[in-house]
Amino acid sequence: MILLLLGAFVVVAAVGDLPDAAIIVAVVCLNTAIGVVQEVRAANALAALEQLAAPEATAIRDGRPVRVPTADLVPGDQVRLDAGDVVPADVVLVQAAGVQVDESSMTGESVPVSRESGAELLAGSVLTRGRALGQVVRTGTTSALGGIAAAVVAAGVRTTPLQRRLSRLSGQLVWLTLAVAALVLVLGIARGQDLTDMLVVAVSLAVAAIPESLPAVVTVALALGAYRMARRNALVRRLPAVETLGSVTVLATDKTGTLTEGRMTVGLVWTPDGSWRVSGGGYAVAGGFDPIDEVVDGEALSLLLRDVVLCNDARLTGPAAGEWTVVGDPMEGALLVAAAKHDPGFLALSEQWCRVGELPFDSTTKRMVTIHRSSVGRLVVCKGAPEAVFDALGDPARAEAARIAAEGLARRGYRVLAVADALRDDPDAEVDLDRDRPAGLMLRGLVALVDPPRESARDVVSACREAGIRAVMITGDHPATARAIADELTITLDGPEVATGADVAGGRHAERVSDIGVYARTRPQDKVDIVAAWQRRGAVVAMTGDGVNDAPALRNADIGVAMGNRGTEVARQAADLVLADDDLRTVVAAVQEGRRIYANIRRFLRYGLSGGLAEVLVLLLAPWLGMPLPLTPGQILWINMVTHGLPGVAFGGEPADPVDMRRPSPSPERSVLGGLLPQIAATAALIAVVALAVGLSVEGEGARRTTIFLGLGLAQLWLALVLRAPRGDGGWRARSLEAAVAGAALLLVAGAVWPPLCELLDTTAASASQIALVAILAAVPAAVVAVVGRLYRGSGGSRVPGPGPKGPGDGAGHRRNMEGERGGHHAGEHHAGEHRGDRRRSRG
Template identity: 50%
Template sequence: MTVQQSDPRGLTADQAALSLAEHGPNTNPAPRPPSPWRRVLMQLRDPMILLLIAAAALTASLRDLTDLTVILVVVVLNTTVGVVQEIRAEHALTALNRMAAPHATVRRGGRATVVPAAKVVPEDVVLLQAGDIVPADLQLFDAVRLQADESALTGESVPVEKSASEELYAGTVVTRGRGSGVVTRTGPDSALGKIAALLSGQRPRATPLQRRLAGLSRVLSIAAVVLSAIVAVAGLVRGLPLPNMIVTAVSLTVAAVPESLPAVVTLALAIGAHRMAQRAAVVRRLPAVETLGAVTVVATDKTGTLTEGIMHAERLWTESGSAQATGSGYNPAGRLVGSPPLDQFAPGGTSPARELAPRGAPSVPTLSSADGGVAVRRLLRDVALCNDAALRPPTDDDPVWRPIGDPTEAALLTLAQRGGVDHLELTTACPRLHELPFDSVRKRMTTVHEQPGRDDLLVIGKGAPEVMLTPDVTPYGDIDRAKGVAAELSEAGYRVLAVADKIVTPDAPRTEDALHLVGLVAITDPVRHNAADVVGSFRNAGVDLLLITGDAPGTALAVADRIGVHDGEVVTGADIDDGRDPTTGRVFARIRPEQKLDIVRAWQANGHVVAMTGDGVNDAPALRRADIGVAMGKGGTEVARQAADLVLTDDDLGTVEAAIEEGRRIYTNIRTFLRYALSGGLAEILVMLLGPLLGFAVPLLPGQILWINMLTHGLPGVAIGAEPADPDAMRKPPRSPQEQILGAGLWRRIAWSGSLIGAVTLAAAYWVHRTGGPWQTMTYLVLGLSQLGVALALRRPGPARRLRHRTAGVRRFRFLDAAVAGALLLQVLPVFFDPLRDLLDLQPLAAHQLLVAVTVALIPALAIVSRRRRQAAG
């Protein structure tokens, strides 16, 4: 296929659908999910499960059918739960991958539209600009200063210049300029797809948290093996059979170590990431879920995060007149009002292609301007022509006008149309011949256009006032007056663009200097209604908020004052260039994207965990460097989204607050599970070690130990990982990045609660033993019930429960309650159900003994609740 064979208007919707059906989605090969049998075998490779299998073989050789049955039941149930958890985690992550999938701008039916990259098909016309990731292999037919980073394919770090008729490859990044091309290859046929096929079999690496917990599990396993060996030796010293003591030691080791911890952590992270996605925060890398809970600094852009992200070109100024635009959003409906009257520019008025040239520039042909209205009209014409954006009208699925391209340029386009300038008619009459695209260093854009019926050309420039309003760039016009107006508008919170133009002969150099001032446009982005509340929430949570913008200091101060961030001064990009420490400020203005990297490094050097927001291609290094990179999902570039750990689908900083809260919830729940599981394991070891000193030859049989372990570490453990956030989570300081998983006193609380469970279990068993009752059954029952009681005592008070507690004192029923209720039933059932009682070698309890067991088992839970209330009150 050649470019000439493709319709530059692009495919129709029907043609695209047929092509998609023929060629398939534009996605790279994904690794095949493991078969059910492979999943089972992977679960059986767990060291704890292998120990159980060895114990099962030993009990089978001893013809101990009771313990063999219990061990096999535990193996089957643990394997089943593990497989189910793994599948649920994969489903959650698959859903996240679909949400985080890149998008592409294509021309369908002559109109630019944004589609998922997976729906790009051969012969699609793709529109590219700086910051886009090329969605498929394509052949360019239009390229303006286009430069692409092909390091993902070639390893060459220097961007490559691209011109029309050259190829661009899927996965490469447009670093400068703009272009259009026709798709030639998609999916596995593309250059990136062929590489992806080679990598499809690679397994994902464990997260840092999973690796730390795996190390903890190894330490706990060694400790449990040593203590279990001591129990076995002690039994042999008392003359108990060697095979029985080996099975007992293995069972105790399995019970003491929370072997379900990796599965619980994986599921908690995956479900947490899925919950974040439901709150408009798509996690692209699972470790980010853990890191979010430790964030101490959030460095955020102003536009689109603290503000609405709906740019409104509200005011314009010329030397002979000014105006204000009415209307909302990007809807072209509206009008201009001001002085002089602008009624002549209502739709259907003066032709948008009317020649409007600068006055008084002696080096170029000149025309005189009629009045202030014509000056405004000239300004509208210039901002519409020097523009790469487009507006997407409402559809059945989305009844709102949307910007395609840069929101600021879309706002200028909306302004022009509200002033009666038809963009399509104008660009047809004045086609673009040349351009110098906007970039963050130059802070300006210049375009060159033909003029209808004339040989000379129109040069238009727009950019930041400090760049445009200089003697070299714009020597013609009342520059001092324009600077004063720009300063006033900036201090009022507007983003200001200066516009200038000139007429040149076709053979004249197409330079960006010697322009004539046309006017100023003041653009506002209203502060989000919740911005001040979000800033207050961050402050209460011990998280510093940094406001970073490329706008003028006055604009930064105006927004900072409205949301409560301003601390008295503004640090500018020039200050950072001069060596100022970025950690001395909270408000930053005129910051270049590359300077965000300096800000991140400075705060990290001071020991902070930094979350950084960004949307541009030049933000990618800072997003990578930050502990959490946050990209804008609506207005950001594809490069920023791919470089980030978290993508905000609503571009709202309040979503970052929700994500941090979710990260704290997950980390807290993992620590709660550790306290619960390790307390129970410690209690079981203490019972087995100290029981013989009280006259219990074997306090618990292997089957009884495994039954307790299966019930306490099964659904209740998973349910703890799914507990809601602490209502006070965002009113506490973040955890230290150096904090160990058992740090902040957690190991002391484990020792205290585990010892308490062991003590009440031994006390109850000793009382029954003294009275000649079934002390082993009492040991089994109290040990299991007390652990389940601790699970309820550690239950997180959710917001709904807290509200009800204040009003009616009613607990809200949650998954943990159901999990504990089910485990409680299965814990008590063997005492009353003959087949299970015989299987576990238990004996019936009298009514008063059962009452004592329940009462004593409640003591650890009541003690934990009492202690937590005292700590909360203190």
């Protein structure tokens, strides 16, 4: 459309119409400037987040540890790693003492894993326990993290549904306009009209038909949406992505740290004498132990908690604001928090029981053993995987009962630890820690841990379901763990099946993708395949995540949503939207904002195209009524600039309609004008008739142009007041459209009364009585639209379709179900036939 305007500029400049040429250039420059400024502001808003990641590493240089930027590391460097450090590059461990690593950012596994000398650590993983010395083997794009970043760059940037819709619309408008202008030019020349005059008429038609303010209005609407999102801690990297969220039909979300808290919590404790459910989440001190059985032994619970505190290398600091801070392995920290919930005094047990020996946890034995001494004797505590601890018990019957209980907890998605001990009255008693069955070792119980769902996650899933959006969980965790979380969040109501990364790699998920709600044991490339499978079904996919392993999927999805605080820099750079507060509820707010923007753009298109078509009809019909050129290109552009400028910006800020979040979004394949063309045509005809009527009511070519100029402009401004969004109790802030219409009316009238503008626009000065008469007559089209809309609503035509199906299945079904359209509750937004179709689709 901008190219067509530039073509019009060349024509009017060639025929010497310099004022009109200047106005066209001003419009093009204004649109360009608005777009550039808003994109730059969006980029600057994210710059602060990029400062969150300024990683450094402790390298050994000249035999001394020094802090250096990660970017300065090269293969062969040695780096020192302590608990809490981020691994700066791919390294091979030269020395390792009790090392455990959180690789969730790379693999999606929420549980830290042990690593020994000779093992390789990937860049981006985090040491949760121990200390190590590693030798750098790969940096930059050759590292595992860099390889994922390279895949992100190779993916490119997908066009958004709004971009595709507006691209189709602009193409259709341009070709239709060119065809009409060429036809008028040829017919005029065939009738013997002057070529220069006909060129001006053809250019006037082109300028009238094109909503040249649409790029600026869309950009401003997106920018206002980005501003509102930023106030709610959602930072937009690309402006078109603001609307894309409103078109989303599938939300593919990572589990660890996104749907869940990203930290282990003790959920249940089992002893041979009874079980307890542990309340409270995270590292908060609030919570306690609620017995599950009718009769339980409190002594058994105390002994179990004593053991998990003693056989533990983590530390708790705090509490601050009700939360403890864990130093060391998060899982061991969760055990300490559970003990503190039962009795804060348990945290001081290490002062009564002095540790005198230990066997650290390793991947071979899968258990940790510690020896403690006190005045009452010597205590041996063993903690680890159930099978590793059960093999060290001396009571086969008790071991079998515990094994059955452990298997049941594992099926429910818990990570299970077994705890056993042996107390010797003789402080000098010898204990062989390497034996499979230390004499007298007794099982104290099982501790079931889980990475619990975020408190807001279930509400988010429910809100998405109501809005017609399918939520799909993608994780690297065990299928049982993932299924348990998905059941709790009700994700499996829409997709009851669970698929694994092996299913994705073999392509076995593609045909049943609409039935799968959970993907477990996935790899980064699997997530990309899952997103692609949904896109092939015609879905618009949003992917949320925070880890490096999410980055390729974030880029390949229609919109990627990254976490700002705990998210990796690679994920933030790959995403279109960054959640500064890491709150998943912000995604729902962003979806509503996207739908609000799409609805407002449709309102503007109905408003703007009605006025543009009315201008075309006036230009086509006026010669048959004795008015060869009723409007000049400059007058048309002034009308469009005034009526689309301030009101266009105000349309972008119209309030959201709550109904938009209770039904699916329209299909991306549907035209942005779907259902609006009959209203646009009828409204344009009304405006054209009124404009021509006021023009015929006066004598003189100049006076006729001026009254038609005023009639067209004022009729469009009255229409804006009718097409506004439903109003709530928003006070003066909800009246921005009314203020914009008043300001635009003053500018329009100035073009017919202020001498400098009259000279520029080639209008004649109008009297106050003429302006008042034109304003009254110009209100007729808007009044008719308002009355028809009220009658239609009274007949029940504004009934809103239901939320539709659980989610998109095949492409055709998705398109049928998504076609329920918004906005039919005001000013006859949808005709009766379309609503009847909506109701049929809703029942389907």
